[in-house]
Amino acid sequence: AQSVTQLDSQVPVFEEAPVELRCNYSSSVSVYLFWYVQYPNQGLQLLLKYLSGSTLVKGINGFEAEFNKSQTSFHLRKPSVHISDTAEYFCAVSDYDGTASKLTFGTGTRLQVTL
């Protein structure tokens, strides 16, 4: 069974500063990894995903993430955040065996961007 650990429940950061949201996963099989963002009173929106190939993945809104198999991590980064990035961010893992049926989510990290 897979599991996802998001080490920080809240991350406060000033606007235009860089940010890293940490995610570690455990799985007995190869995985697909995802970051979703949830703005207040909205559904989850896909930020980016790692399926295979390059371990550095670029997503929407200037976010990127790096897959590190040896450290079982998939940390999300942005070099300069904006007020509008304030939201809840969820890391998720999916099975790779072709019968993937669901995502397992972490508990989320609240990114709070202030002036």
Place this chain on the structure above:
Amino acid sequence: DTGVSQNPRHKITKRGQNVTFRCDPISEHNRLYWYRQTLGQGPEFLTYFQNEAQLEKSRLLSDRFSAERPKGSFSTLEIQRTEQGDSAMYLCASSFLADIPNTGELFFGEGSRLTVL
């Protein structure tokens, strides 16, 4: 916009009452998922359908919960004899399973928030 649609968005009910939520997935998607999200937690898988067949149910889905997708299009999630612990956001998501391995990317609706008094 033809994204995933959920109704109602908000439902307040008294303990012991039955409630039903509806989800309309993206039209070409053959997989439909239900998740539950409580405050401060990530979404937790409840169940999923491939077309009209319910293929997996989580242990979180007690016998008071029932989900259907009768024609392989929209789905309903019914909770009978609601309890205060059922208060949560119920999220629906859909995806398309093709011949390639399922990448697991889900498209979520905005959710149905249930408050049980």
